[in-house]
Amino acid sequence: MKNKLLIGLKLFVxxxxxxxxxxGVNELTEDTIIENRIKREEAKYALIFPDYYRNEKTPDEGITQIAIYDEEDNLLGYIYSAGANNDYGSITVLVGVNDMNEIVKVEFASLNQTPSYASKVNNDSFLGRFVGNSTSDSYLDFDVKVGATYSATTTRDLVEFISKYHEGVE
Amino acid sequence: MKRKQLLTRGFFKENPIFVFLLGMCPALAVTSTFETSLGMGVLVIFVLTCSNIVISLVKGFIPEQIKIPSFIVIIATFVTLVAMFTEAYAFELYESLGVFIPLIVVNCLILGRAEAFASKNSVADSAIDGFGMGVGFTIGLSIIGIVRELLATGQIAYGVYLPLGEPGFLFNLNWFIGGDFNIADYGISVFALPAGAFITLGFLLAMKNILESKRGEA
Known part of the structure; x- marks a missing residue:
């Protein structure tokens, strides 16, 4: 018994x-890591709204609304961030909506799916299908036949969820 | 065994990739470019050397029953440290290597050297063995990375993933061709995909076997 306790203690040490x-290392690197993550996030915002300068975040249950402003502090539109899990991992989608309630661009904030499936949804030919549509449209019948049914369906459902949320806010 | 031999045996004679076929997961998954291969190799050198040193230091303290769990805790700690440092100071590499950084924990090479060498030898010898094997692993990864990138794009780029200054090319076939022709448009793209990694590794192993059998005949 004493021997087992000693072994447990050694493993604990x-x-x-x-x-x-x-x-110690977390203390040393934490600030730089957070800075890098913010830079990566802001680079995504600039992809959606090229005149991006600053943002204001309003977190809600399961979704974050990010108001996007240009250098003269004009509101360019909103980016919504929402995530979901499927059988292959997690997906977080960013959807840019302009002041006409049109989807400007859809980007993945993170796409932890099987790489071969991820590449089938992370491209303009799939994500581009959402662009120009209104947030009042329904995306439930949207064509998801891209050879990655789970990833595409989760993405479509997230865009649907975000559109409905935006409609509710508006 | 002399320390020089200890250091260099992993380079070619006992190369972890081409001789022992250890660490095949990163060897196939992250070698699409020379730079990602080199980046992964440097991370493995760090983890392997540090874990060998620590395991050798505490070998008398760890009872036989908890040897493997203790080694895994030590290796996982260094891998997590490497992940933090990479995310902080080489973010592009961190993004590029993705899930393969945490997977260094289960790299057979690292646990293999801990069990077979570091847990039975002095700190200095273990450090040299870890470093040498790590360099050998890096050489193996880099050779695969160079062949794949060259066949897939006709170029060997640098500065894209690693903090090596302004991005540029170590080698570019366009230098010899000139005009409007762009070799990157004519690359064999399968070599940038996982299937290309298997094909490249297969050919490299076959070449190594041919060279060895010829040397045996001579």
């Missing part, structure tokens, strides 16, 4: 030292 090392 190793784990504790590991935790301590991780804590």
């Amino acid at each position: 190793i784990a504790a030292l590991s935790g301590l090392a991780l804590y």
Whole structure:
């Protein structure tokens, strides 16, 4: 019994030292990592609204509304961020909506799917199908035949959810 | 074994990729370009050297029953540290390598060297063995990366994923062709895909076997 406790204690010491090392490095790198993540996120915003300068975020349940402003502080539109899981992993979609309630662009904030399926939805020929449509349209009958049914259906459902949310807010 | 031998045996004679076929997952998955191969190789050198040093240091402290879980905790710690440093200071590489950084934890090469060498030898020898094997692994990855990138694009780029300054080319077939012709338009794109990794590795292993059998005959 004593021997087993000693073994457990040794394993605990190793784990504790590991935790301590991780804590130290996390303290050292945390700010830079957050900065990098913000830069990556803002690069996505600029892809959706090329005149992007700053944003204001309003988080809600399961969705975040991001108001996008240009350099003269004019409201360019909104980007909505929402995520969902399917059998292959998680997807977070960014949908840009302009002041005419039209979808400007759809981008993936993250796309943790099987790479071969991810490449079938992360392209203009699929994402471009949403562009120019109104948020009042229904996307439930949208064509998702791209050879990656799960990834495409989850993306379509997220765009539908975001459109309905935007309509509700408006 | 002399320390020089200890350092260099992993380069070619006991190369982890071409001789022992260890670490095949990254060897096939992240070698689509020379730079990602080199980046992965450098991360593995760091993890392998550090984990060998620490495992050798604590080998007397760890009982036989918890040897493997302890090694995995130590290796996982270094991999997480590497992931944090890469995300902070080489973000493009972090994005490019993606899930393969955490997967270094289960790289057979690292656990293999911990079990077979570091847990039985001195700290200095373990560090040299870890570094040498890591360099050998990097050489293997880089050779596959160079062949694949060259066949897929006709170019070897740098500065795209690693913080090596302004992006440019180490080698570009366009330098020899000139005019409006762009070799990248005529690349064999299958070599940038996972199937191309299998084909490249197969050919490289076949070439190595031919060279070895010829050397044996001579």
